[in-house]
Amino acid sequence: MKFVKDREWLFNNLNDNNVILVDCRFSLADPQKGKKEYLESHIPGAFYFDLEKDLSAPVKEHGGRHPLPDLEKLIRKLENAGINECKVVIAYDHGEGAYAARFWWLLKYLGHKNVYVLNGGYKQWQEANYPVTANLPASKTVKFHVELNPDVIATTKEVEEVVRHRPKDCILIDSREEKRYLGLEEPIDKKAGHIPGALNKPWMAGLHANQYKTVEEQRQRFSNIDSKNQIIVYCGSGVTAAPNFLALKEAGYEKVKLYVGSYSDWISYTGNKIE
Known part of the structure; x- marks a missing residue:
């Protein structure tokens, strides 16, 4: 598949410095749950992006319940996580697919060519007994050259x-x-x-x-x-x-x-x- 990576691929490339992971776990019923789960354990090296704080703008009269985020703020967070147009970016959620796909689509909108969704998400990663950690990743700020699509x-x-x-x-x-x-x-x-x-x-x-x-x-x-x-x-x-x-x-x-x-x-x- 062109836009989806399997867990075996990620496991084999987990230590590649050109690969950056983004944890998008979220619960509409409990907006704090995804961040809490991330802090408890996540795939090593993953940075957390919140659906409502990072991938959406505040709700107004128009724009829907999850409006397009402030792109300058999103780009700044991406850059602080070491993400630019040269990196291979893998987004995952718990496994339902929607939250990771939201991040994937946003990066496509920003013109990123190498962004993917992890098939099976965190649930199947854990089921395969692949490594997890509670350690927060370090990053080096980079410049993301955006080409809006x-x-x-x-x-x-x-x-x-x-x-x-x-x-x-x-x-x-x-x-x-x-x-x-x-x-x-x-x-x-x-x-x-x-x-x-x-x-x-x-x-x-x-x-x-x-x-x-x-x-x-x-x-x-x-x-x-x-x-x-x-x-x-x-x-x-x-x-x-x-x-x-x-x-x-x-x-x-x-x-x-x-x-x-x-x-x-x-x-x-x-x-x-x-x-």
Whole structure:
């Protein structure tokens, strides 16, 4: 796979100074849990990046529940962790995939070419009895030369245009579970339903037992979508859409964007319709 590394590869490259690890463990139910777990034990050399403090900006009227972070602050933290465009960066979470994929997507947006997600995450790393530590890593500050990649991000206006004109060559994908997509259940956002015209491809279907499915299996998941189409993925707040973004790229879809604000941003505008 192009964007996923297995635990054996990481174990064999753990002492490579050009490889830097990022721990993205997080719990929406308990925002302090990920950092606590990191301080208790993590893969040697890993730096911690918090979903809400580092990978998102504070919530405002618009922008969704996990807005795009302040890029200057994010870049500064990356540089302080020794991450620049030359390093090989491996992100992991507990194994669910979404938080590591959020970090992966953000680095893709910043123009990084060698960033990957650890398949199976920390859970399977531990199950393999690979080394862990509570020691915090030392780092040497570097300079990250950013080349923003606008081709991976969709704005609210872009999504509004797609909904208004319904172009045949642009597809909206809702990454949430079917109950939320259909509006039968909405545990988080104020309005139930989905963005008009969107297809439902639940992000969880792209993984099995904390592992990303194979390239061929991902292609099967999206087989009803023309690979030449422009695709915009979204979820509730731009986090769980990231695994679908990664899966689509693995399946060979070139034109894929992520709507960072996602459904929670969409419904923050009173004029936007829902289905």
